[in-house]
Amino acid sequence: MGMTMTQKIFAAHAGLASVSAGQLVEAKLDLVHGNDVTTPVAIKVLEDNGITQVFDKDKIAIILDHYTPCKDIKAAQLCKTARDFSRKHNITHFYDVGEVGVEHAFIPEKGLVVPGDLTIGADSHTCTYGALGAFSTGVGSTDMAAGMATGLNWFKVPSAIKVTITGKFKPFVSGKDVMLHLIGLIGVDGALYKSLEFTGPSIKELTMDDRFTIANMAIEAGAKNGIFPVDEQTLAYLKGRTDRKPVIYEADPDAEYEREVVINLDELDSTVAMPYLPGNAKKVQEVKGIKIDQVVIGSCTNGRISDMHAAAQILKGRKVAHGVRCIVLPATQEIIKEMIEDGSYMDLLNAGCAISTPTCGPCLGGHMGCMCEGEVCVSTTNRNFVGRMGHVESKVILASPAVAAASAVKGELADPKDL
Amino acid sequence: MSKIYVYGDNVDTDVIIPARYLNDPSEKALASHCMEDIDPSYAGTVEPGDIIVGGANFGCGSSREHAPLAIKVSGAKCVIAASFARIFYRNAINIGLPIMECPEASASIKPGDKVSVEFSTGKITDETTGQVFQAAPFPPFIENIIQSGGLINSLKARGLAK
Numbered sequence: 001m002g003m004t005m006t007q008k009i010f011a012a013h014a015g016l017a018s019v020s021a022g023q024l025v026e027a028k029l030d031l032v033h034g035n036d037v038t039t040p041v042a043i044k045v046l047e048d049n050g051i052t053q054v055f056d057k058d059k060i061a062i063i064l065d066h067y068t069p070c071k072d073i074k075a076a077q078l079c080k081t082a083r084d085f086s087r088k089h090n091i092t093h094f095y096d097v098g099e100v101g102v103e104h105a106f107i108p109e110k111g112l113v114v115p116g117d118l119t120i121g122a123d124s125h126t127c128t129y130g131a132l133g134a135f136s137t138g139v140g141s142t143d144m145a146a147g148m149a150t151g152l153n154w155f156k157v158p159s160a161i162k163v164t165i166t167g168k169f170k171p172f173v174s175g176k177d178v179m180l181h182l183i184g185l186i187g188v189d190g191a192l193y194k195s196l197e198f199t200g201p202s203i204k205e206l207t208m209d210d211r212f213t214i215a216n217m218a219i220e221a222g223a224k225n226g227i228f229p230v231d232e233q234t235l236a237y238l239k240g241r242t243d244r245k246p247v248i249y250e251a252d253p254d255a256e257y258e259r260e261v262v263i264n265l266d267e268l269d270s271t272v273a274m275p276y277l278p279g280n281a282k283k284v285q286e287v288k289g290i291k292i293d294q295v296v297i298g299s300c301t302n303g304r305i306s307d308m309h310a311a312a313q314i315l316k317g318r319k320v321a322h323g324v325r326c327i328v329l330p331a332t333q334e335i336i337k338e339m340i341e342d343g344s345y346m347d348l349l350n351a352g353c354a355i356s357t358p359t360c361g362p363c364l365g366g367h368m369g370c371m372c373e374g375e376v377c378v379s380t381t382n383r384n385f386v387g388r389m390g391h392v393e394s395k396v397i398l399a400s401p402a403v404a405a406a407s408a409v410k411g412e413l414a415d416p417k418d419l
Numbered sequence: 420m421s422k423i424y425v426y427g428d429n430v431d432t433d434v435i436i437p438a439r440y441l442n443d444p445s446e447k448a449l450a451s452h453c454m455e456d457i458d459p460s461y462a463g464t465v466e467p468g469d470i471i472v473g474g475a476n477f478g479c480g481s482s483r484e485h486a487p488l489a490i491k492v493s494g495a496k497c498v499i500a501a502s503f504a505r506i507f508y509r510n511a512i513n514i515g516l517p518i519m520e521c522p523e524a525s526a527s528i529k530p531g532d533k534v535s536v537e538f539s540t541g542k543i544t545d546e547t548t549g550q551v552f553q554a555a556p557f558p559p560f561i562e563n564i565i566q567s568g569g570l571i572n573s574l575k576a577r578g579l580a581k
C-alpha cells in the first residue's frame with residue numbers, strides 16, 4: 001500500500017520503512033514551539049515534574065505574540081515567565097516585542113521550517129507549515145513540555161482526504177475563499193483526525209501566501225494537518241531564509257484516501273463564514289448588506305504581505321466608511337517594512353485604517369479590537385465562535401482581505417467586485 | 420450521584436474557557452470561568468463528581484490546555500461525548516482528565532438523569548432510564564499513558580525526561 005505525503009514524513013521521523021493510517025508512532029521533532037499563552041503552562045509542567053533539561057536549544061522556538069505588547073499585568077507576568085525560561089536555557093529562537101511577529105507568519109519567514117520537517121507547536125494553527133510540504137500540527141502545553149524535554153512525541157498516523165484544485169481564480173478570489181468553501185463543504189469536523197492533502201493541476205495558481213492561509217485553517221475542519229506538494233514556488237520562498245536542505249516527499253500514486261474533494265477555482269466566488277462556526281459558508285453575494293461596526297485585517301491566517309496588498313488595492317484612494325473601525329495588523333515587522341517601502345502602509349493610513357504592531361490581539365478577543373454586545377465584525381481571522389472577539393452577543397464574519405476591505409469601504413458586508 | 424451538564428455539538432475551547440481569561444492560568448481562575456460563554460451557571464453549580472455530556476467534536480478550536488484543565492479543576496469527573504476534537508483529546512489524556520467517546524450515550528443522556536461511569540471498563544450507566552452504554556476503548560499505547568498518570572509521568576518512567 002502506498003503512502004500519502006504526511007505518512008512518508010511520519011515514517012522517516014519514526015525510523016520506519018513505512019507506516020499506515022491508524023498506526024501509533026513515536027516520532028522525532030524538528031521544531032517545538034509555543035507562545036506567551038501556552039509556553040508558561042508548559043514551563044509549569046516541566047517545573048512541577050522536576051525536569052531541568054531541554055533536548056536541543058536550537059530546535060525550540062518561543063514567540064511572544066498573543067497578548068503582546070502586554071495588554072495587562074497578568075499578560076506581562078506570562079511573558080516574563082517565558083522570557084526567563086528562554087534566557088535560562090539559552091533558547092536560540094526566542095522572540096520578543098520589536099522583533100517578534102505572529103508565530104505562523106513569523107516562523108516560515110525566519111526559515112525555521114523546511115519541507116519534510118515534522119514539527120509541533122502549542123497553538124492550534126501550527127498546521128500552517130504544511131504549506132511548505134512539512135508535517136506540522138498544534139498540540140497542548142503538556143505535549144510542548146514533553147517535546148521540549150525529549151525531542152519526541154507520539155502520534156496516530158492519520159488517514160487522508162485528497163483535495164484536488166483545478167481552474168483559475170476569478171478577480172478578488174484567493175486562498176481564504178478556497179478554505180472557507182472547503183470547510184463549508186466538509187464541515188468543521190469533516191477532516192477530524194485526518195490530513196488534508198492538497199494536490200492537482202492548479203496548485204501552481206496558489207501563491208505561497210494562499211497556501212499558508214489554506215493550511216492554516218485545516219484545523220477549522222478538524223484536520224490534524226493540511227499539506228501541499230513542494231514546487232518551484234516553495235523552493236523560491238525558502239531562498240535566503242535557511243541553509244537547511246529541504247527533503248521533498250511526494251504521495252505515492254497508490255496512496256489511499258478516504259475521500260476526494262475537487263475545488264474548481266473557475267467556479268469559486270468570494271466566500272464568507274457566518275457566525276458561529278467556520279463551516280457556515282455562504283457566497284458573499286448571498287449575505288452582503290449586513291451592517292458592520294468593525295473590520296479586522298490580519299492574523300496568522302491573513303496577515304501576510306499579499307493580504308496587506310489585497311486590502312490596500314481596494315482601500316487606496318477610498319475611505320473607511322463613517323462609523324466603521326478598520327484595524328489592520330500586519331503579521332510581522334518585515335511585512336510592515338515592506339508595506340512602508342511599497343507605499344501600501346500609507347494607502348491604508350490615508351483610507352482611515354488603524355495599523356497595529358504585530359499581535360494576535362483581536363482574533364481571540366485578547367486586545368486591540370474587542371467588541372461589545374451587539375457589534376458585528378468582518379474579519380480575516382480564522383474563528384467566529386461565540387464570544388471569540390469579545391462579548392458573547394457580538395458576531396464575527398470570516399472573510400478574505402479583499403472582502404474585508406470592501407466591507408470597510410461600504411460599511412456593510414460587501415463583495416469587492418461591486419465597488 | 421453525579422449531576423449532568425448536557426451541551427450540544429462543537430463545544431469549542433473558547434466557550435469552555437474564553438481567551439479573555441487566559442492571562443491567568445491558575446487553577447482557581449480557570450475553574451471560576453469554566454464554561455462561562457456557553458453556560459454562565461456552570462462554575463457556580465458544578466460539584467465534584469459531576470459529568471459533562473457533549474455532542475460531536477467536543478473541544479474544537481484552540482489548542483489551549485487551559486480548557487481540559489479548567490474542566491478538571493472545576494470538579495467535573497469526566498466528559499462523555501460523541502467525538503472529541505483531536506487536540507482536546509490529546510490534552511485530556513496528557514493531563515489526566517477522563518474522557519469517554521460514546522455517540523449512543525451522548526445522544527441518550529438527558530439533563531437530570533442519574534449517570535454512573537466505570538473508567539476501567541468504559542461502561543456508562545444511565546440509572547434513570549436503565550440504559551447501559553459502552554465507550555470506545557483506548558489503544559494500549561494511550562491506556563499506558565493514562566495508567567502512568569499522564570504523558571510526562573510515562574516519559575519519566577522510561578527515563579526520557581530529565
